[in-house]
Amino acid sequence: MTPSLPYPSYKNLDPFIDVARLKSLDSYLRERLERRIDCERDLRFYTGPFLLEPSSATLPGSRMVYLSRSASPEEYYNLDRPDLWPLGEDAAEFSELMAFLDSLPLKARGRMLIIYDPDGRAVTAHRDHDSRDLCHEFIWLRTNLDKPFYMQSEDGERAYVRSHSAWFDTVNQFHGGDATGRLAFSIRVDGVFTDEFRALIPFPEGNRASAATAWSTAPSY
Numbered sequence: 138m139t140p141s142l143p144y145p146s147y148k149n150l151d152p153f154i155d156v157a158r159l160k161s162l163d164s165y166l167r168e169r170l171e172r173r174i175d176c177e178r179d180l181r182f183y184t185g186p187f188l189l190e191p192s193s194a195t196l197p198g199s200r201m202v203y204l205s206r207s208a209s210p211e212e213y214y215n216l217d218r219p220d221l222w223p224l225g226e227d228a229a230e231f232s233e234l235m236a237f238l239d240s241l242p243l244k245a246r247g248r249m250l251i252i253y254d255p256d257g258r259a260v261t262a263h264r265d266h267d268s269r270d271l272c273h274e275f276i277w278l279r280t281n282l283d284k285p286f287y288m289q290s291e292d293g294e295r296a297y298v299r300s301h302s303a304w305f306d307t308v309n310q311f312h313g314g315d316a317t318g319r320l321a322f323s324i325r326v327d328g329v330f331t332d333e334f335r336a337l338i339p340f341p342e343g344n345r346a347s348a349a350t351a352w353s354t355a356p357s358y
Contacts, residue, residue: 145311147288147305148350154242156301158240167320169231179200179201182197184261189311197259202251204235243274244331256318259314264309267308269343272346276302279323285314309344
């Protein structure tokens with residue numbers, strides 16, 4: 138973990154998106170996800186091996202709707218490559234969401250998915266990968282604030298996300314979610330930020346994965 142930056146942390150992206158429009162999609166998404174409970178295309182969410190507690194579940198119960206789908210086996214380090222992530226067959230079912238995603242400050246989109254759990258189970262605290270030189274540019278979204286989603290440091294301190302959208306360091310800290318006992322969902326869109334948006338970010342020379350935290354503590358933007 139980078140000692141000069143405060144963890145746990147995240148960058149609130151609500152000032153850069155149309156939050157009212159995002160919130161208006163809540164019932165729309167809820168209705169469609171409730172219809173997909175038995176959809177065999179929706180793979181189970183795998184946290185990966187980088188767990189805060191090694192004995193915790195790597196398949197906590199969430200499932201994924203791939204709005205874009207790679208033709209080759211998924212490679213986590215290529216999530217931001219639009220040439221590898223064409224639209225999937227399920228994107229048409231979520232056309233209103235796709236129209237909203239067009240408004241995000243991304244000039245290209247790679248992997249796009251909805252992560253949902255009909256039973257709202259807890260999501261194991263995990264890191265996405267261990268490469269500090271790799272900084273995925275992505276926007277995490279939610280239409281409601283029902284599910285407690287947090288960043289967590291190795292010593293157990295948590296910072297709960299209070300916004301509808303965020304960007305966060307997925308390498309130098311852990312992230313996870315508390316149980317709600319009811320349908321819970323979020324959206325993640327990986328890609329390439331627009332040049333104007335990138336210009337706001339104080340990317341560090343080393344440990345590039347810490348960019349979101351560096352931005353969250355910058356004087357003001």
